[in-house]
Amino acid sequence: MGYWLLKSEPDSFSIDDLARSKQQVTAWEGVRNYQARNLIRDKIQLGDEAFFYHSSCAEPGIVGIVQVIRTAYPDASAFDPLSPYYDPKSTSSAPRWFVVDVKLKHRYAVPVLLSDLRSHEALRDMVVLRRGNRLSVMPVTSAEWRYIQNHWRR
DNA sequence: GCCAACGTTGGC
DNA sequence: GCCAACGTTGGC
Numbered sequence: 001m002g003y004w005l006l007k008s009e010p011d012s013f014s015i016d017d018l019a020r021s022k023q024q025v026t027a028w029e030g031v032r033n034y035q036a037r038n039l040i041r042d043k044i045q046l047g048d049e050a051f052f053y054h055s056s057c058a059e060p061g062i063v064g065i066v067q068v069i070r071t072a073y074p075d076a077s078a079f080d081p082l083s084p085y086y087d088p089k090s091t092s093s094a095p096r097w098f099v100v101d102v103k104l105k106h107r108y109a110v111p112v113l114l115s116d117l118r119s120h121e122a123l124r125d126m127v128v129l130r131r132g133n134r135l136s137v138m139p140v141t142s143a144e145w146r147y148i149q150n151h152w153r154r
Numbered sequence: 155g156c157c158a159a160c161g162t163t164g165g166c
Numbered sequence: 167g168c169c170a171a172c173g174t175t176g177g178c
Contacts, residue, residue: 056176132159
């Protein structure tokens with residue numbers, strides 16, 4: 001089983017938005033970075049779990065857990081000229097961008113803040129803590145996943 | 155709003 | 167293929 005961290009700006013899509021979504025499921029739209037795209041397209045598997053992370057906000061951090069319920073398929077938002085994620089270079093015959101579907105599994109009552117993560121030596125190598133890191137989809141090791149589950153029961 | 159860090163673009 | 171310029175991200 002693989003573990004991931006998915007970043008979202010709560011102003012654009014928050015965990016509350018996911019909680020209100022039909023079946024609490026969403027397509028993880030709008031990833032427009034090739035490295036992140038490759039993870040979505042090639043690595044994320046059915047049943048994998050991911051931290052839902054809020055970025056670019058007052059209190060950045062992990063706000064919940066989601067599960068992958070559908071593996072990669074083309075990102076329809078790239079085909080929509082009215083979407084902020086529109087990319088004319090992505091076509092249905094040669095899609096450039098992909099999504100997975102995720103379902104809300106658990107919403108933390110209290111977020112695990114970025115500052116919390118930083119204060120734990122065991123998490124020092126987490127990709128999300130790396131300086132200058134800009135990936136919006138990133139791997140989490142099973143050790144990191146387990147550690148976070150054990151230390152923050154929320 | 156600042157700014158460091160990084161990705162992307164495009165001229166050559 | 168190099169690399170400068172530019173745009174974006176994201177924490178603070």
